Amino acid sequence: MEKFEKVKEVISAIExxxxxxxxxxxxxxxxxxxxxxxxxxxxxxxxxxxVTEKKNSDK
Known part of the structure; x- marks a missing residue:
C-alpha cells in the first residue's frame, strides 16, 4: 500500500x-x-x- 500512496503523491506533484x-x-x-x-x-x-506475489502466496 505504501507504493500506491507514492503513486498518488507523484500524480499530485506533477499536476x-x-x-x-x-x-x-x-x-x-x-x-x-x-x-x-x-x-x-x-x-x-x-x-x-x-500484487502477483501476494496473490500467489495466498494459495
Whole structure:
C-alpha cells in the first residue's frame, strides 16, 4: 500500500507541470512530466509484482 500512496503523491506533484505543458506549451514542464511518468511506470511495475506475489502466496 505504501507504493500506491507514492503513486498518488507523484500524480499530485506533477499536476501543475501537466497544466503548464498542455495549456501553455512549456517545454521544461513537459520534460519534468515525462520523467515523472517514467517514475510512475516503474512504481506501477513494482506494485504489479507485489500484487502477483501476494496473490500467489495466498494459495
Amino acid at each position: 501543475a507541470d501537466a497544466t503548464k505543458f498542455y495549456e501553455n506549451g512549456n517545454a521544461a514542464a513537459g520534460t519534468r512530466l515525462r520523467k515523472a511518468m517514467q517514475d510512475l511506470k516503474v512504481l506501477a511495475q513494482e506494485i504489479r509484482a507485489e
